[in-house]
Structure formats: C-alpha cells, structure tokens
Amino acid sequence: MSPMSGKTALVTGASSGIGQAIAKRFADDGARVYITGRRQEELEAAAKEIGPNAVPVPSDVSRAADLDRVMDVIRGDGRRLDTVVANAGLGDGSLLSQVTEEQFDYVFGVNTKGSLLTVQKSLPLLSETASVILLASSTIHQGADRMGVYAASKAAVRSLGRTWAAELAPRGVRVNVITPGPIATPAIARLADRLGHSTEDFHGALASTLPLRRMGRPEEVAALAAFLAGPESSFITGAEHFVDGGQIQV
Structure with a gap:
C-alpha cells in the first residue's frame, strides 16, 4: 500500500517549484491532493503534471473568501484533511530604502497572513493526528541583502508554528516548519x-x-514534507527542519 493511500492533503502555492514538488510527492504516495495558486492556467498545468490525484482550486491565500471556497470544495467532496502545507509565498528583493508600504503589505499578506488563513480555515476539516507543515526560509537566520521584508514575513511564520503546535497539540495535530535554503x-x-x-x-x-x-532540488524538500506528513514523525511537533545544504547549521 502507498504511504499516503486514502489520505487527503492541501498544498498552497503548488503551481510550480517546491509546492508542486510536494504535491506531486503526496500524489505519488497515494494521497488526494488539493492544490491552489492564483493563476488558473499554470495551476491546471501543474495538476496535469502531478497526475489524476491532484485537484486544482484557483485561489489567493491572502483572501479569506478564497480559502473558504477551497474548504467548501474539500468539504463538498466529503473529505477531511490529513495534511496541510502552507507553502504559498513570494519575495520582494528590495533594499530598505526602496521598500514601499504597498510592497510590505503584499509580501506579508501572502506569506504571513496567507499561512495564518490557510491553517485557520483548515481547522474544522483537520483529522485526528493531522500534520500541518509551514514553509519558512533560511533568510530568517541571516541578514541577507534585499531580503528584509521577505525574511521578516517568514520569521513570523516560524513563530506562528511554535504557537500553533502548542495550541493544536491537545487535538493530536502536529505543526512543523520546513526551512529551505x-x-x-x-x-x-x-x-x-x-x-x-x-x-x-x-x-x-x-x-x-x-x-x-x-x-537544492524541490524534490528534496518534498521528501522531508512526506516524512513530516506520515506516522514516522508522530512524536515531532513545533520543530524547524532545515533543507539548506548546511547553510545555517554548519
């Protein structure tokens, strides 16, 4: 039997890159995977690449109404969520002197508020022993040039992961953070x-x-996500897991 046979997962920001790789790994492992992205054409192309276990639901994670619609689709299919991956994110690439108020709001809206809304809206659908996985970034541990707003938004995600791990532990729900380099x-x-x-x-x-x-390769991040989604990581919660080629710890 496939490792995730009969399971249901949600992966945001799965049109390309790390999100698509995670969704494909889950689908290959037998899960029904609902994937989101803002650009419908790209999202549908990703679903075709992932395979028949992928269900594309175009949406913007910074909009609560969009995520309500995603959950309605999952609920309408008679499914609960065993794994939620809050992956959707974007960067700014601007120096302090260049950052605009609109840019700040946009980056934090997708990266931080988007992660919060994704997990919050998923709560009623989470199964017992569900796994929530948040995506941070190695930039939160460095003073990387032009990465100030992006790194701050991802540092907030890492902090939220600790709090949610504590809050959801009584339900048996685990929350972990993957930090790619x-x-x-x-x-x-x-x-x-x-x-x-x-x-x-x-x-x-x-x-x-x-x-x-x-x-690194997106598939290497996906391999860790598959472990965190499965029963072999059942005693791991609130932790930060690095996939960075030794960038931060060495």
Whole structure:
C-alpha cells in the first residue's frame, strides 16, 4: 500500500517549484491532493503534471473568501484533511530604502497572513493526528541583502508554528516548519532576473556559500514534507527542519 493511500492533503502555492514538488510527492504516495495558486492556467498545468490525484482550486491565500471556497470544495467532496502545507509565498528583493508600504503589505499578506488563513480555515476539516507543515526560509537566520521584508514575513511564520503546535497539540495535530535554503525553483530564477543576474550565475553564487556546494532540488524538500506528513514523525511537533545544504547549521 502507498504511504499516503486514502489520505487527503492541501498544498498552497503548488503551481510550480517546491509546492508542486510536494504535491506531486503526496500524489505519488497515494494521497488526494488539493492544490491552489492564483493563476488558473499554470495551476491546471501543474495538476496535469502531478497526475489524476491532484485537484486544482484557483485561489489567493491572502483572501479569506478564497480559502473558504477551497474548504467548501474539500468539504463538498466529503473529505477531511490529513495534511496541510502552507507553502504559498513570494519575495520582494528590495533594499530598505526602496521598500514601499504597498510592497510590505503584499509580501506579508501572502506569506504571513496567507499561512495564518490557510491553517485557520483548515481547522474544522483537520483529522485526528493531522500534520500541518509551514514553509519558512533560511533568510530568517541571516541578514541577507534585499531580503528584509521577505525574511521578516517568514520569521513570523516560524513563530506562528511554535504557537500553533502548542495550541493544536491537545487535538493530536502536529505543526512543523520546513526551512529551505537555496533551492533551484522558478522563483529563484525570477529573483535573479530582478537583481540583474543570469540564473546560472545566481545559482553558482548561492551554491558557493553552502557546505554541499550545490543548489537544492524541490524534490528534496518534498521528501522531508512526506516524512513530516506520515506516522514516522508522530512524536515531532513545533520543530524547524532545515533543507539548506548546511547553510545555517554548519
């Protein structure tokens, strides 16, 4: 039997990159996976790539009404949620002197409020022993140039993970945080472009700072998510798990 056979998962921000890789791993492991993203065409293409176990529900995690609709779809299918992955996120790439109020609100709206709304709206559907997984970033542990607003929004997610782990423990629900380092995703490519670098050069510069001397792959983050979603991690909650090539701990 597949590891997640008969289980139901929700993965936000699954149109590409880490979210898509996590959703595909869950689907390959037998789960029914509801995936979200703001751009319908890209989301449907991702669902096709993931396979028949993927259900695309276009939505913006910064909007409570959109997440209510996502939960209505899941509820309407007669399902509860065994795993929730709050992955949807975006960066700013701006210096302190360049950050605008609108930019701050946008980044925190998706990364922090979006994570809060995703988990909050999922609460009535969470099964016993459900696993909630939040995505942070290694930038929360460094003073990375141009990453101030992004890092702060992800640091808040890490903090929320601790609180929610305590609050949901009486229900048997576990909450853990995955902190990726430099992962080769379309988002990193877009950041490289905004900063005036080629993707190859940007990857090389990032990899040169890591003990393992290479970029990570989305599938490597997905492997950890699969572990945290399963019973073998049943005594792990409130923790931060690094997938960063040794960037922070070494």
